[in-house]
Each structure stands twice: as structure tokens, then as C-alpha cells.
Amino acid sequence: MKAPITEVDGVLSAPHVLEYPYRRSVGPVLSRFFSALRERKILGVRTRGGRVLVPPSEADPETGTAVTDDFPEVGPGGVVTTWSWVSRPREKQPLAHPFAWALIRLDGADTALLHAVDAGDIDSMRTGMRVRPRWRAEAAGEIGDITCFEPERAGGAR
Amino acid sequence: MSDSDDAKPVKSIKTPMRLAYQYTAGQATSRYLRGIGQGRILGQRCPSCKKVYVPPRGSCPRCAVATTEEVQLSDKGTVTTFAIVRVPSENISVPLPFASVHILLDGADIPFFSVVQGCPLDQVRIGMRVRAEWVPREELAPTATSIRWFVPIDEPDVPFEKLEAAL
Numbered sequence: 001m002k003a004p005i006t007e008v009d010g011v012l013s014a015p016h017v018l019e020y021p022y023r024r025s026v027g028p029v030l031s032r033f034f035s036a037l038r039e040r041k042i043l044g045v046r047t048r049g050g051r052v053l054v055p056p057s058e059a060d061p062e063t064g065t066a067v068t069d070d071f072p073e074v075g076p077g078g079v080v081t082t083w084s085w086v087s088r089p090r091e092k093q094p095l096a097h098p099f100a101w102a103l104i105r106l107d108g109a110d111t112a113l114l115h116a117v118d119a120g121d122i123d124s125m126r127t128g129m130r131v132r133p134r135w136r137a138e139a140a141g142e143i144g145d146i147t148c149f150e151p152e153r154a155g156g157a158r
Numbered sequence: 159m160s161d162s163d164d165a166k167p168v169k170s171i172k173t174p175m176r177l178a179y180q181y182t183a184g185q186a187t188s189r190y191l192r193g194i195g196q197g198r199i200l201g202q203r204c205p206s207c208k209k210v211y212v213p214p215r216g217s218c219p220r221c222a223v224a225t226t227e228e229v230q231l232s233d234k235g236t237v238t239t240f241a242i243v244r245v246p247s248e249n250i251s252v253p254l255p256f257a258s259v260h261i262l263l264d265g266a267d268i269p270f271f272s273v274v275q276g277c278p279l280d281q282v283r284i285g286m287r288v289r290a291e292w293v294p295r296e297e298l299a300p301t302a303t304s305i306r307w308f309v310p311i312d313e314p315d316v317p318f319e320k321l322e323a324a325l
Contacts, residue, residue: 010185011183011184012182012187012192012300013182014181015179017178020174021172021247022174022175023171023173024170024173025169026168031169032167034168034171035167091178141168141171142172143171
């Protein structure tokens, strides 16, 4: 493996990549969420207080009590609750062109999911805008099964 | 990719972390790397405490003075501590299992991080004498990978008392 070494005024410089290829176990609740993504379904989980958490978690973050066994399907559309524009995407981010990281509250959910929104340009992004998922052709049971979200009015792909 | 069998629930997901840096070596370490590219290991001696650092960083962390005197070191040394790595991971180019070691090169005062190959792993020990195995001459480059690993040499072990100061 030869790194492209550069030299300025006698000082050497080269790319140095630290990479941690972790794999984590997801537990019983997130297992339902990721397994459903393979069928292009987004599942939340209902807390004992009746709220729907998306992405689901094993405990209600407000009370610390275990969630119920009710996994309602939410979305697929939702509302952007806040966002941040990425003008220069890095390698391995979901999109190679400028996009927004956004918190998206899917229809039927009480909490928001973090994902990318492919809005084209920053002027097309706004809090409160409606978006829907763009699914990747091959499902694998991971968050990347949703390539990104896109403005609902864009038409075309499901 | 997650679990390939669609019928089974997803049990785990990949959550990779990637930090892409541009590393700039500085003057002292650049000279060291250029030496490595010629098959030589260069350290630097502190003008105050006389300790020899390798790889040199251009200063003595103990005395807080610049180091300029260059010292060529042997590519032979002594294992000061080690760990056996048996768990496979991506991005590891050394065949598993291997011994991850600290080596005190002859003439140096701080140990140097590398890998030991070429002997049964249960023979790797503190005090063991080793020598650098370089890549072929024509493949030498100013990068740490020019030293493949260290291999045992037939010399008596160094007693712990003689290594203690460098730990």
C-alpha cells in the first residue's frame, strides 16, 4: 500500500486514515426496525405513555421504563423539524453532492429520525417541509436501505 | 451489509467510523522517514539528558529542549513488552496471530512499536533479541511499512534490569 507522499520545504506529508470497522448488535427493539427496512417499512415503538418513538428504543427516554410490544408502522412521509446543510459532502456520506442532515418526524411518530435530505440546493430546504424516503434498490436491513429523503413534491420515485 | 438471510431478524449492523487525516511529519520525523526510505533508522539525542529518541520528534519531552544531534541506530533491539493479537480485523495486513511488541533498539532510550513474526508466539518474551526485517531494497520508501516486522535473532536475552529504565 503506497500512500501518496508529498514534500514541502523538506517536510513530508501523507494521508492518514483511522478507520474502525465496528459491528454492533442491535438488540430486540432495533432488530424489528432494521428487519422491517428490508420490506421498505419504517417501524416505531409505542411507549407505555402512548408516544411513538422513531427510531425505536428499548426504553422511554422520558421515564426510563421499558417500551411496549407495539411496533406501529410510521411514515413513509414526514416533516423536517430541523436541518443543517452540508455544502461539501465527505467520502462515504449518503450523497456525493450537497445535501442536508435533517431531523425528520415521520407521520405517526412523536420523535424525529436523523437522515439525509436530497433537496438539490440550500434554498429548497426549510423547517416544516414534507419529505419522503428514497429507497435503495437493494435492501439489506440497515439504515442505508433508505438512500435519503427527498421533498415530497419532487414526484417520480416512491 | 447486514445478515444476508432475509428470513432472519437483523441481529447486528455495521457502524464504521472513519477519520481521514493529512499527517504532516515535521522536520525531525521527516528526516527519520527519509532514513527509513534508505534502510536506516535515525534517532535524535537530547543535548541535556542525552536520551536518544526514535522516531525523533525534534524535542525532548522531559527537558523541553530542541533535539538536533542525529544518531544512527541499529536495526537490532530487545522486546520490552508485547501482546498477542488473535482477533481478526479489517485493515490488518500482518498474518494472524501475531505479536504486537515494543522494541528498544540498540542505542535508543525509548521503545519503538512494531510486530514480531518468525517464531512460535509462545516464545515471544520480554528481553528477547530481534532484528528488523525490511522490505526488498527496491521497495524501500519513507514510510513505516518499509520495516515489515521484527524477527528473532540468536542472541542471549537481555535481563529485565537493563530494560527497566526504558519502560
